[in-house]
Amino acid sequence: MVHAEYDIQKGAYNSAGEASADIKRKLQQLGISPVTLRRVAVSSYEMEMNIIIHSLGGTMGLCVDKDWITLSSKDQGPGIEDVELAMSEGYSTADDDARSMGFGAGMGLPNMKRNADDFRITSQLGEGTQITITFKVM
Numbered sequence: 536m537v538h539a540e541y542d543i544q545k546g547a548y549n550s551a552g553e554a555s556a557d558i559k560r561k562l563q564q565l566g567i568s569p570v571t572l573r574r575v576a577v578s579s580y581e582m583e584m585n586i587i588i589h590s591l592g593g594t595m596g597l598c599v600d601k602d603w604i605t606l607s608s609k610d611q612g613p614g615i616e617d618v619e620l621a622m623s624e625g626y627s628t629a630d631d632d633a634r635s636m637g638f639g640a641g642m643g644l645p646n647m648k649r650n651a652d653d654f655r656i657t658s659q660l661g662e663g664t665q666i667t668i669t670f671k672v673m
């Protein structure tokens with residue numbers, strides 16, 4: 536139904552949130568309910584910030600169907616050594632720069648999972664990380 540893809544640059548704090556803002560706008564135009572919109576918007580923002588802060592750059596994708604919304608990301612390096620640890624609340628390797636801007640609570644991945652109907656993450660150390668999140672349209 537609707538597809539979009541976004542390039543996200545490493546360290547691009549000055550344009551941070553642009554992809555997730557565009558995703559939110561697209562969903563609003565499609566008449567997606569506020570409840571669903573909020574779940575997707577929270578997740579897309581956390582997804583975008585993680586690529587900016589923790590990866591070497593990547594892409595985000597949006598796919599909107601009648602009943603389902605899918606958010607996906609794919610980035611280049613450094614990957615995550617221990618995905619289970621990274622998924623735990625409060626775990627963060629955010630650097631001082633990111634922390635000075637209020638990031639690094641270690642809540643992004645847990646929040647994505649909490650908001651999702653289905654959440655999948657895979658990562659290869661030194662190569663990159665892939666996330667697919669599915670939301671039921673309510």
Ligand SMILES: Nc1ncnc2c1ncn2[C@@H]1O[C@H](COP(=O)(O)OP(=O)(O)OP(=O)(O)O)[C@@H](O)[C@H]1O
Pocket residue numbers: 581585586588589590610612613614615621622626627628629637638639640641642643644645664
């Ligand atoms: N795309 C990624 N590439 C490499 N490491 C990642 C990626 N996403 C998350 N991580 C690792 O997982 C940790 C936890 O991520 P999470 O989003 O939960 O917290 P955070 O980004 O550190 O802080 P917050 O999201 O609360 O600002 C990160 O600190 C980082 O070590």
Ligand SMILES: [Mg+2]
Pocket residue numbers: 581584585639642643644
């Ligand atoms: Mg994060």
